[in-house]
Amino acid sequence: MEVSNERNSRVLSEKIGKFEELDRWLPGVKVIQRIEPAENLYLCQRGRDRYGLSQSFFKHLPMVEFRRQIFDAQDPHTCLIGTYSSHELYIRYSSADSPGEAELISVEIVKETEAGLGPLRVIQIFPSSLMGWVPAKTARIVSEMAFSKIHRRKFQQLTRRGREVLAFMVKGMSAEEIADRLFIGVNTVNTHKRRVREVLEIKSNYELLQYGLAFDLM
Template sequence: MEQITTKTLAAKQSLEQRIQLKISEIAAVAEQLPGVVIIHNFQKEMAVEYISPRGTRFLGVSLQEIKELGGEYNYRFFNPEDAKDYVPKIIGLIERNNDEEIVTFFQQVRTTENPDWTWYLSTTKILMRDEKEAPLLTITMALPIDPLHHVTSKVSRLLEENNFLRKNLHTYKQLSAREQEILRLWALGKSACETGDDLFISVATVETHRRNIKRKLGTSSTFELTQYARAFDLI
């Protein structure tokens, strides 16, 4: 028993040494890179093992403080709405366990001192495996997006649409194919008469479909109806 325990301890120490060696290799060049480098330990519930100095300066906390925060770190500094989109991508990456695969995603980050969100374009890949070839470390490069760049507002709109889609998918699925077509023309500003002409149906039938759409979606707001049309690629 003592021999097994000794071997297990030695294996753990050896793995930890490998982890620290890998981190040292990345840390040696991290400050020369244009973004923030983060290394997570997947086998420790995605705990942060390393973040480059650029990242700690931006967040205003040390690596040790990040480790002490545990899971609160994610809620404090990252928008949870973004996480609903990119966390499944990262989990899928781990499950596929592919050296060549990289997942890319947008995320919003903020500091304790500044409540405003800052957009980052991030990429993640597997960095290291354990002795059983299971993913152990992932490495992420997070690049800041110029807040004055037009892509920032576009990303924000896309994220809002994606969140709206996820939240209202079940409701939208209640619409028939004809109702979806009616909604599309409605969102494009077509009148009931114009819609009837386009679809070769009566104005009365169009009005009936519109009432049913409002009932099923639970709204009579033109803005919200247009949100549905955009989010579900009707327009």
Template sequence: MELRKKMNDKISTIAAVADQLPGVVVIHNIQDNLKVEYMSPLGLRQIGVTLEELQQMGPEFHTRFFNPVESAEYVPKLIHGLLERNSEHEIISFFQQVRFHEQEDWMLHLSTIKIFMRDDAGRPLLTITIAMCIDPMHHLTAKVNRILEENTFLRQHYQRFSHLGPREREVLKLVALGKSSLEIAQDMFISEKTVNTHRRNIKVKLNAHTSFELSQYARAFDLI
């Protein structure tokens, strides 16, 4: 009961000023299956639930309001990263896609998270997150969405890309840059016939048939 009172008192200090902050404040309980202990009124209005409903959701909170593909990956990584570093001063930043109440489109947010409170044994207990919605009309949104799409492509196609050898990756890079087989042969000091063999093998291994598909691999895996 004493710890519960300390938690409530700690959360109250944030609740008193949360609506004055330029973003949504969320406090999670790491030791209770990532239960949401608090969300600022702005966030509750946006997703259309009460704090009591949110507190009863548990992990469903992440799959219901956030992109499920992304949340399945970044939530465990974030928590693991915080617990591994175990520092009061460690702040992790990340992008996430949130769906507001009765809205079909995902809204891009920039969020930061840190350890907010520890239990009596010094173990991390609460985290605090501040999430800021990025204006969909801002040019940055389109750029960030492209990065997120590339990351999704990378996760989905990593196994195929891993089958490419170093020379094939070099050829893929030059192909994505628009160079011809002759130009690639001159750059790599190999025959044009060898370049064409590499190109055929790359297409087979990646199951890619167009220049656009090859360029997707080159961008997602930082070849260009």
């Protein structure tokens, strides 16, 4: 058992050494985690500087704190933009304290079997300074994705007819125009509109527009 543990440690040290070599060439924060059992294995120097963590403290960081400080795929401002093979690609759009910034995050599952190390999760967080190529339109799309993620539960509470009425509302159509399109009475349309605003807690036309953009109703 002791020999096996020594071999595991040696193999892991070799892999981390290769990762540190890569760190010299690629910017951003790099993390290695064991998935089962859950364990933090490595945080690069840039990550230690950014989050104010020593390597030993990082290894004992509870997963709830890891998600709060470093990466949480369920965070409203973290949006999955693509998957391929064993990779997932996210954009983490800025919160209120850092407007206009975004980070590109790669999450790879390495199904490592050598010396019982895997599977491993490798996370790379690329800095916002690399995101100058992201035009304003992309930033807007990511913002819409975040809005959809936050408000999806409310949107799903609408009836089919409520969603139809909402789609016409975001296009600026009057109650009379909506009634003609749906072959229902104007009073019925106004009832649906009132219910839509109540369910979605809409207080302004801007919020109405946000729903239209986020849920592709335009």
